[in-house]
Amino acid sequence: MENFVLILLAIIAGYLLKHLKILPKDAPVALNQFVIYISLPAMILLQIPKLHFSMDMMIPVIISWLVMFITAVLTLLVSKLFSFSKEITGSLLLVTILTNSSFMGIPIVNAYMGEEALPYVLVYDQLGTFIALATYGTFIASYYASKDNLTLRIIGFKVITFPPFIALVLSLFLMGIEYHPIISSVLSSFASTIVPVALVAVGLQLQLKLPGHEIKPFSVSLFIKLIVAPIIAYFIIKLFGWNSTSALVSIFEAGMAPMITAGAIASMAGLAPRLSSAIVGYGILFSFITTYIIAKLIL
Template sequence: MTNLILVILCLIIGILLQRLKELPKDAPKSLNTYLIYIVLPALALLHIPETELSLGLLLPVLTAWISFGISWVIFGTLGKKLGWSKATTGCLIIVPGLANTSFIGFPIIEALYGSEGLKIALMVDQAGSFIIVSSIAIIVASIYGHGKKRKRDVTKKILTFPPFLFFLIALFMNLLHLEFEGTVYEILQAFADTLTPIALIAVGLQVKINAETLSSKNLWYGLSFKLLFIPTLIFFLYRLFLDEGNILYKVSVMETAMAPMITGSIIAINHDLNPKLASLLVGIGIPLSFITLMGWYYLVG
C-alpha cells in the first residue's frame, strides 16, 4: 500500500511543481536522462543476476511480448489509415504496448498473491518488459523518431543504450551465477530506489489535465488498448493453456492489465515521440488502472 500511495503522491508533486517559475523548462528531460543513464542500469545489475530462469514461467513472460507485438501491429496500421504523425504512432506503439510490471505491478501482485505471485511478476518484468524496453522499444523509437536512420545507426543506438548494455552484463552475470554483495549492492540499491519518485515526478511535470487533453482520441485509444483490450485477449487466450485457478494464469492477466510503463514513456519522451501524449498515458493511466484492476481481479479470482 505504501508504494501505491507513493506513486499517487509523486504524480501530484510533479503536477504541483509546474507552478514554480524557478523550475527550468527542461527539468523533465534532465530527470529522464538521470533515470536512463544511472537508475535503469542499476536495476539491471541488481535484479537480473539473481533471477531464476525457468521454462515454467514462459507463458507469463510471453504476455509482455504479445502485448508489444500487437500494439505495434494495431497502432502502426491505425497510424497509416488515420494519418497520424510518426511521432504519435511511435508513442502509441511504445507506451500502451508496455505494462508497468514493476513498481506498480510488484506491490499489487505481492498484496494479492503473496511471494509466489511476486516471483512470477519478477520474471514477467525482467524477461519480458525490461528486455523489450531496452531493445525493441529503441528500434521503434528510432523508426518513428525524427529523420531517417540507417540500420547501422539503429543497431549502434541499441548497443550503446545504457539499460540494454547493462542488461547484457547482468545476463552474463546470471549465467555465471555472479551477484553483487555488500557496499556495491547497497549503492546500486540506493540508486534503484530513486526510480519511482523521480520518474513519476518527471511525468507529473508534463501532465496537463484539462478538457482538451481529456477529449484526445489518441489518449483513449491508448488507454483502451492497455487497460481493456490486451488484458481481455490474455484472459481468454491463456484459458486454453492454463487452468483459471492457476496462479500463473492470474498473474499473467493482472500484469498485462497494469497501467502503461513509465520507462516506456521516458523512451518516447526522450525521442520526441509526442511527449505530451506519452505523459498523459502514464499520468492518467496509473490512477485509472486502479479501478480497472479491481475488475480484472474479480474476474480472475
C-alpha cells in the same frame, strides 16, 4: 500501500512544481535523462544477473511477449488508420505496449492474490517487460525519434549505444555472479530513483486538459493498454488451457498501467512528451479501477 502513496505524491509534486515555476522549463528533460542514463542501467545491472531460467515459470513469459507483440501490431494498425504522426506513433508504441509490471504489479497482485503469486509477477517483469524495455524500447525510441532516413546500420548503432541496452548486455555476462555488498548497495540506491524521478517528470509535463488533437491517441492508448491487453491475455490462457495461478497473474500483469520508464524514454526522445506523460499519469489512476474489475471477473 506505500507504493500507491509514492506514485500519487510524486505526480502531484511534479504538477505543483510546474505551476509554481520552481524548476526550469527543461527540468523534465533533465530528469528523464537521469533515469535513462543512470537509474535504469543501475536497475538492469542489479536485477538481470539474479534471473534463473525455469520451465515451470514460462507461462508469464509466454503471455507477456505474446501480449506485447499483438498489442504492438494493433497499435501500429490503429495509428495508420487514424494517420497519427511519427512522433505520436512512436510514443504509443512505447507507453501502450510496455506495462508497469513490477512497481504497480507487485502491490496490486499481492492485494488480490496474496504473496504466493508474487514470484510469477517477478518472472513476468524480469523475463518479459524488463528485457523488452531494454531491446524493443531502445529500437522504437531510436527509430521514431530520428528525423533522418534510417538504415539498419544507423539503427543498430543507436541501439547498441543506448545506455539501458549496454547495461543489459553487461548484465547477461554477469548472470550467476554475486556482487560485493557495496556494489549492490550503490546499484540499489541508483535504481530506487527510477520511480520518484520519472513520476515527478510526469507531473511536470502533465496537463489536466489535453489539446483536441491528442485526445484520440490518448484514448486509443489507454483502451488498448488497460482493456484490450488483459482480454488478449485471457484468450491466450484459454487457448492453451492454462488455469493456474501464474496464468491469472499474467492477466493482471497485462492489464497494469503503462510503464513509467517507457514514458520517460518517450519524453526524452521527443516522442510527444506531453501526451506520453498524460498516458502514464492518467493510466496509473485509471488502472486502480480496471484492475479491480479484472479481479472481480477472473478470481
